[in-house]
Amino acid sequence: MDWQAHARNLAARVVRAESRWHEPLATTPRHTLVPRWWENVDGQWELRDGASDPERWMHAAYSDRTLVTRVGPLHADDASPDMVTSGLPTSSSTLPGLVVQMYRHAVIADDSEILVTTGSGYGTALACRRLGDKRVTSIDVDPGLVATARERLDALGVHPQLEVRDITGTLPGQYDRIVSTVSVRPVPPSWLAALRPGGRLVTTIAGTGLVLTADKTEDGSAVGRITEDGAGFMRTRHGDDYDRPALDVWETAQHADGEEVTTSRYPLLYVPDSWDVMSMLELEMPGIDHRVRQDGDERTVWMLHPDGSWARATAGGFLDAPTVHQGGPQRLWDVLERIRNRLNREGRLPVYGAQVAITPDGETTLSRGAWSVTL
Structure with missing residues (x-):
């Protein structure tokens, strides 16, 4: 399979040729990181196996779309052929354009040390191609996801620091940037503790389409804004599946x-x-x-x-x-x-473009004009 041609075409669709993200996109074999995935058909999730249909595999892997890799507790890698399931998505390979968008919001410098979330490992691989392995730490709450991502990234010659961690808890180091492709509410105080002064965090607020960026100040708090563009990510989870209290x-x-x-x-x-x-x-x-x-x-x-x-x-x-x-x-x-x-x-709601203030204990306040809300 000529995956390189597909990857180059993806890079050309997502960024300009002079972008520092063009080469990572053009040289990262996304299909290797997502060999199987779930597709929603009339409310049910049907398994797709790349090896059994290489043309569909290349089209899916190098399209700018999210590929759901886990539904409820069931990862696509562990499912039986032709399996159909139901439930909420619990892990995915985020669409490449959105991964790059989140990284751009982070304003990553060549010497930045960053923390990212693992999932399929694709976003981690892009960060490693851009910065080098030693500057990238990648975490996920799911031991199985981390083990699989480690194996596949190793096969690509990519060796970031990978750890099993709940991103809402204690983080394993100090960073210049934290980029989370899972959503939170509010911002975990551990992020402020792990960010260096002047460091930036980028995430989304759980249950919303709001991308939050904030820079840490000398007093340990952070200030920022809600970007004008939107994005939606799965919420953080602390077990195999999401609770559905309703x-x-x-x-x-x-x-x-x-x-x-x-x-x-x-x-x-x-x-x-x-x-x-x-x-x-x-x-x-x-x-x-x-x-x-x-x-x-x-x-x-x-x-x-x-x-x-x-x-x-x-x-x-x-x-x-x-x-x-x-x-x-x-x-x-x-x-x-x-x-x-x-x-x-x-004519519009005050959420996009709102100012953000985060205290060291994670209390997160959004405000615009006379409107404000504290998470």
């Missing part, structure tokens, strides 16, 4: 009338389709589980909260006013409508 609420929310039935003033919105609305809602009311179902022309969306609150909205067509049922201690749809009112009134 599952019990789902049983009620599917069919119950609830305590309040209203007609929405806006067309039906599945919140994850609108990153700015989703981000604002998650900041104000974290932990909502969003679901959607299409039945012919009729579409229904649900919002489920671990405290027992829920909302269900149904509309027969795109322009039809949805009928909304709500139950539990909080009115989730009302919170959503207030955010949409603000968006219509002001």
